[in-house]
Amino acid sequence: MKRIGVFVCWCGTNIANTVNIEAVTEAAGKMPGVVYAGNYKYMCSEIGQSKIKSAIIREKLDRFVVASCSPRMHESTFRKTAAAAGLNPYLVEIANIREHCSWVHKNKGEATAKAIALIRAAVAKAARDKELWATQIPVEHRALVIGGGIGGIQAALDIADAGFEVDLVERTPSIGGHMAQLDKTFPTLDCSACILTPKMGEAASHPKITLYTYSEVEKVDGYVGNFEATIRKKARSVDLEKCTGCGICWEKCPSRVKSEFDEALSMRKAIYIPFPQAVPNVPVIDRASCRWFTREKCGICRKTCPAGAVNFDQEDEVLQKKYGAIVVATGFDVLDLDDFGEYSYGKHPDVLTSLEFERILNSSGPTGGRLLRPSNQSPPKNVVFIQCVGSRDKSRGKPYCSKICCMYSAKHVILFKEKYPEAQAYVFYIDIRTAGKDFEEFHRRAVEEYGALYLKGSAGKVFPDGDKLLVKGVDSLSGHALEIEADMVVLATAIKAKSDAPQLARLLGISTDTHAFFMEAHPKLRPVEAHTAGIFLAGACQGPKDIPETVSQASGAAAKAIVLLSKENLLSDPCVSEVNESLCTGCLACIKVCPYSAITEKTIEEKIHGKALQRRVAEVNVALCQGCGSCTVSCRPGAVNLKGFTNEQIMAEVDAICL
Amino acid sequence: MRFSYYPGCTLKTTAALLENSALKAARALGIELIEQEKWQCCGAVFPLAALEIAPFLSSVRSLAAAKDTGEKLVTICAACYHVLKRANHVMKTDRDVCTKANNYLQLPEQYRGGTEVIHYLELLRDEVGFPTLARKVKKPLTGRKIAAFYGCLLLRPPAVMQFDNAENPSIMEDFLHALGAAAVDYPYRTECCGVYLSVQNEEIVAEMVAKIINSALSHGAEAIVDACPLCHYNLLELQKKTPQGKSTLPVYYFTELLEEALDLKDKVEEKMAF
Numbered sequence: 001m002k003r004i005g006v007f008v009c010w011c012g013t014n015i016a017n018t019v020n021i022e023a024v025t026e027a028a029g030k031m032p033g034v035v036y037a038g039n040y041k042y043m044c045s046e047i048g049q050s051k052i053k054s055a056i057i058r059e060k061l062d063r064f065v066v067a068s069c070s071p072r073m074h075e076s077t078f079r080k081t082a083a084a085a086g087l088n089p090y091l092v093e094i095a096n097i098r099e100h101c102s103w104v105h106k107n108k109g110e111a112t113a114k115a116i117a118l119i120r121a122a123v124a125k126a127a128r129d130k131e132l133w134a135t136q137i138p139v140e141h142r143a144l145v146i147g148g149g150i151g152g153i154q155a156a157l158d159i160a161d162a163g164f165e166v167d168l169v170e171r172t173p174s175i176g177g178h179m180a181q182l183d184k185t186f187p188t189l190d191c192s193a194c195i196l197t198p199k200m201g202e203a204a205s206h207p208k209i210t211l212y213t214y215s216e217v218e219k220v221d222g223y224v225g226n227f228e229a230t231i232r233k234k235a236r237s238v239d240l241e242k243c244t245g246c247g248i249c250w251e252k253c254p255s256r257v258k259s260e261f262d263e264a265l266s267m268r269k270a271i272y273i274p275f276p277q278a279v280p281n282v283p284v285i286d287r288a289s290c291r292w293f294t295r296e297k298c299g300i301c302r303k304t305c306p307a308g309a310v311n312f313d314q315e316d317e318v319l320q321k322k323y324g325a326i327v328v329a330t331g332f333d334v335l336d337l338d339d340f341g342e343y344s345y346g347k348h349p350d351v352l353t354s355l356e357f358e359r360i361l362n363s364s365g366p367t368g369g370r371l372l373r374p375s376n377q378s379p380p381k382n383v384v385f386i387q388c389v390g391s392r393d394k395s396r397g398k399p400y401c402s403k404i405c406c407m408y409s410a411k412h413v414i415l416f417k418e419k420y421p422e423a424q425a426y427v428f429y430i431d432i433r434t435a436g437k438d439f440e441e442f443h444r445r446a447v448e449e450y451g452a453l454y455l456k457g458s459a460g461k462v463f464p465d466g467d468k469l470l471v472k473g474v475d476s477l478s479g480h481a482l483e484i485e486a487d488m489v490v491l492a493t494a495i496k497a498k499s500d501a502p503q504l505a506r507l508l509g510i511s512t513d514t515h516a517f518f519m520e521a522h523p524k525l526r527p528v529e530a531h532t533a534g535i536f537l538a539g540a541c542q543g544p545k546d547i548p549e550t551v552s553q554a555s556g557a558a559a560k561a562i563v564l565l566s567k568e569n570l571l572s573d574p575c576v577s578e579v580n581e582s583l584c585t586g587c588l589a590c591i592k593v594c595p596y597s598a599i600t601e602k603t604i605e606e607k608i609h610g611k612a613l614q615r616r617v618a619e620v621n622v623a624l625c626q627g628c629g630s631c632t633v634s635c636r637p638g639a640v641n642l643k644g645f646t647n648e649q650i651m652a653e654v655d656a657i658c659l
Numbered sequence: 660m661r662f663s664y665y666p667g668c669t670l671k672t673t674a675a676l677l678e679n680s681a682l683k684a685a686r687a688l689g690i691e692l693i694e695q696e697k698w699q700c701c702g703a704v705f706p707l708a709a710l711e712i713a714p715f716l717s718s719v720r721s722l723a724a725a726k727d728t729g730e731k732l733v734t735i736c737a738a739c740y741h742v743l744k745r746a747n748h749v750m751k752t753d754r755d756v757c758t759k760a761n762n763y764l765q766l767p768e769q770y771r772g773g774t775e776v777i778h779y780l781e782l783l784r785d786e787v788g789f790p791t792l793a794r795k796v797k798k799p800l801t802g803r804k805i806a807a808f809y810g811c812l813l814l815r816p817p818a819v820m821q822f823d824n825a826e827n828p829s830i831m832e833d834f835l836h837a838l839g840a841a842a843v844d845y846p847y848r849t850e851c852c853g854v855y856l857s858v859q860n861e862e863i864v865a866e867m868v869a870k871i872i873n874s875a876l877s878h879g880a881e882a883i884v885d886a887c888p889l890c891h892y893n894l895l896e897l898q899k900k901t902p903q904g905k906s907t908l909p910v911y912y913f914t915e916l917l918e919e920a921l922d923l924k925d926k927v928e929e930k931m932a933f
Contacts, residue, residue, distance in 0.1 A: 340826075341824060341825075341826030341827040342826045347827075463846030464846060465846055465874070466877070470846060
C-alpha cells in the first residue's frame with residue numbers, strides 16, 4: 001500500500017480566503033492511500049518545507065501531494081524538499097488550487113469543492129508515480145546573442161568577459177542599434193555616441209566575441225545546453241578582410257536612396273555604411289538599389305576600390321553553429337502613424353517623430369546638428385511636443401505606456417532650448433511618468449530652468465496654416481481650448497515590438513504577449529528568462545525600456561547564461577517519452593508529429609513460436625525529447641508513454657475528477 | 660438603379676434647394692429615388708440616452724421599410740444620414756435595444772439592421788462612379804476653385820460611419836474633380852461648424868465660421884461647398900455676423916454644383932414646373 005501525504009497551503013490569504021482549508025485538509029485525509037494530511041500558511045517557506053520533511057520521516061511517507069500554487073511556481077522547490085528527505089523528487093505532485101481555483105472563483109463553497117477534486121486527481125496520479133532519474137547531458141560552452149543594439153552588446157561583453165565564446169548576430173550592416181541614432185541620453189545628457197562607440201569597439205575587438213553583422217538567424221534546433229543555429233550571412237558584396245573603410249566607393253557611387261539610419265531624412269548611397277562610427281567600418285552593397293545589380297551597369301565602386309575589396313559575386317553564406325545558451329536582444333520599432341492623420345505627419349515636413357527629431361539634433365545627423373525647420377531651413381521659435389502618440393491609446397494605438405517618452409521629451413525640450421534660449425517649447429501630456437533615478441529632477445529642470453510649458457491635455461489636430469503649423473488642443477487644467485502657432489511639431493511615437501517578433505518567437509520556441517513582446521518566464525522572479533530553458537531576454541524586445549534598464553537586463557541575462565555555460569553537464573528532465581516495444585506496431589505515426597526529431601525507427605528481433613522474426617519499432621532519443629507528449633496521443637496502440645505523465649496516470653486523474 | 664429614399668424634414672422646408680437639385684441630378688443620371696411612403700422625422704440628433712428606446716423608433720421604421728423593398732436606403736441630408744446609420748448600427752450590434760425596438764414596433768418581420776444606409780455622395784462615388792459622372796458632365800466647372808467643407812456628421816464617429824477617412828477625407832474633393840473644378844485644400848475642412856450653438860450663442864458660432872471662411876479664402880477658394888443643411892445655414896447666415904460683417908464667400912450645396920455641371924439649371928426647372 002502506498003503511503004501518501006497531502007500538504008495544503010494557505011498562500012497567506014490567496015487561497016485561504018476562497019478555499020476552506022480545514023475542510024480540504026479533512027477531505028484529503030480520507031482519500032485512498034493518504035495516510036497524512038496537514039496544512040500551513042506558507043508551505044514554500046523554510047518552516048513549511050521542514051514540516052513536509054518531518055512528516056515524511058514521521059509518517060513514513062513514500063510520496064506526497066502539495067496543494068498550492070501553479071507547478072510553474074514551486075514544483076522544483078518541493079522536488080528539492082523531497083530529495084532532501086530522501087525521496088525520489090519525481091514522487092511529488094502539485095495540485096494547483098491557486099491559479100486554477102482560488103484566484104478565479106468567488107464562491108467559497110464551490111471553490112472548496114473544486115480544490116478537493118483537484119487534490120483527489122493529484123493523489124490518484126501520485127499513487128501511480130514511479131521513481132525517475134535524471135540523466136546528464138553535456139553543455140556546449142558557447143553563447144549566441146541575437147541583436148546588436150546596446151542590450152545585445154552588453155550581454156555579449158559580459159558573457160565573453162566570463163571566458164565564454166559569443167557569436168553576436170546583427171541583421172543590419174552595423175552593430176549599435178537605436179542607441180547609435182540618439183544624440184544625448186537622459187538624465188545626464190551625456191552624448192550617446194561617446195558612451196556607446198567604445199562598447200561597440202570593445203565588442204568588435206574582444207577575442208571571445210565573433211560579430212556576424214548583416215546576418216540573420218534562420219533556424220534554431222536543439223535544447224538547453226545544446227542548441228544548433230543556422231545563421232545566414234547575407235552577401236555584403238565587400239570583403240570584410242580586405243576593406244580598409246577608406247570611403248572612396250561610397251563617395252563615387254551614383255545611386256542615392258533614403259537612409260534608414262537617418263529615418264529617411266537624408267540620402268545614402270547604394271554602397272554604404274549606415275553611419276560614420278559603424279562597426280565594422282566596412283560598407284555593404286544594397287543590391288536592390290545598386291546599378292550593377294539592377295541594370296548591370298556602373299561598377300564604379302569595384303573600379304575605384306584601392307584594396308580590391310568589392311566583390312559582386314559574393315554569395316550568402318550559411319553557417320551551422322552550436323550553442324549552450326541564447327540571449328535575445330532584438331529591440332523595438334516605433335509605431336506606424338498611418339492611423340493618426342490628425343497630426344499631419346507625412347503631409348508636412350515640420351511634423352516629425354521623436355526619433356527623426358533626435359537625428360536632427362544629432363551632430364552627425366542629416367543637418368550636422370543644426371536644428372532648423374526642415375521645410376525652410378529657418379530656426380524654429382515655437383516647438384510643440386505631443387506625448388503619448390499611440391501610447392495609452394486603446395482605440396488606435398497601444399494600451400500600454402511606452403515608458404521612455406516623458407523622459408526623452410524633457411530631454412528634447414532641454415536640447416532645443418539650449419540651442420534657442422529665446423524660443424518656446426510646449427509639451428502636451430496625459431501624465432508625467434518619471435520613475436527612475438534622477439528622472440523627476442531632470443523633468444523639473446525642463447520646466448523650471450528651461451521654461452517649457454507643460455499642458456495637461458491632448459492635442460487633437462495639427463495642420464499647416466501658411467508657413468506655420470496650427471496645433472489645436474486642450475489644457476484640461478484650465479479648461480481652455482488652445483491654438484498654438486508652431487514652427488515644428490514633435491510626436492512622441494509609441495514603441496512597439498519588432499514587426500517580425502512573432503516569427504522569431506516561433507523560430508526559438510518562446511512565447512510573446514498580446515503586443516508581440518517576448519514573454520519572460522515570470523514577471524517578477526524570472527524577468528530575464530524565456531519560458532524555454534536556455535533562452536534569455538534583454539532589452540526592449542521584452543517590453544518598452546530605457547537604456548539603463550536595458551543594460552541591467554542584459555547583464556542579468558548574461559549572468560543567467562554564464563551560470564548555464566559554466567556547468568559541465570546539465571541534468572536532463574527524465575519526463576520523456578518511452579516506447580513499449582511489445583505494443584508498438586511500427587506504424588511510426590509518432591515520427592511525423594515529433595517537433596524535436598527525437599524519434600527514429602529501429603529493427604528488433606523477436607522469437608515467436610521458436611522462430612526469430614524481425615520487425616520495425618519506434619525509438620526515442622532521450623537527449624532530444626522535450627516531453628511535449630505529442631507522440632503519446634498519436635500512438636494508436638498506446639505504446640508510447642510520457643514518463644511522469646503516463647496514460648494510466650492521466651486517466652486516473654480524469655477518473656478522480658469525475659468521481 | 661433604384662433606391663429607397665428618405666428625405667427628412669429639413670429637405671422639405673429650409674433645405675428644399677438641396678432636395679430639388681439632388682433629385683433633378685438623380686433623374687438626369689438615371690437613378691430612381693423612390694421616396695418612402697411613410698417616413699417620420701429621424702429625430703435630428705442621434706439619441707445617446709442608453710435607456711431611452713423611443714427616439715430610435717422612427718429610424719427603425721424607415722430602415723425596416725427599406726429592407727422590405729430590398730433596396731439600399733439613400734439620404735441626402737447629412738444629419739438624417741448620421742442618425743439613420745448610427746441607429747442601424749445599434750440595431751445590428753446591441754441585442755438589448757434591438758429586442759426592445761422590435762417588441763415595441765411589432766413589425767411583421769423582425770428587423771436586425773439588415774438595410775444598408777448610403778449618402779447621396781456615396782451613391783455618386785460607389786454606384787454611379789466618379790469617372791462615369793465625369794463623362795456625363797456637360798458644363799465642366801473648369802477653373803473654379805472650390806473648398807469642400809465636411810463638417811462632423813458625415814465622418815464621425817469613424818468606426819460607425821465608415822464614410823471616408825475621418826481625418827483626411829477625400830470624397831468631396833474627388834467629387835469636385837469629377838465636375839471639373841479645382842478642389843482647395845485647407846486645414847478647417849473637417850472642423851465643426853458650430854452646430855445648434857447658433858441658436859443659443861451666435862457669437863461663438865460666428866467666430867468658428869469666420870475661421871473656416873478665412874482659412875478657405877486664404878487658400879484661394881472662390882466658393883465653399885457643403886453637404887449638410889446645418890453647416891449650410893451656419894456658413895451662410897453666420898458669415899454675415901462675422902467681424903467683417905458681410906459675406907465674403909458664396910456657399911453652395913454640393914448638389915447645386917452637380918446640377919450646374921450637368922447643365923440642368925434653368926431648362927429643367929422650366930420643364931419641371933407642374
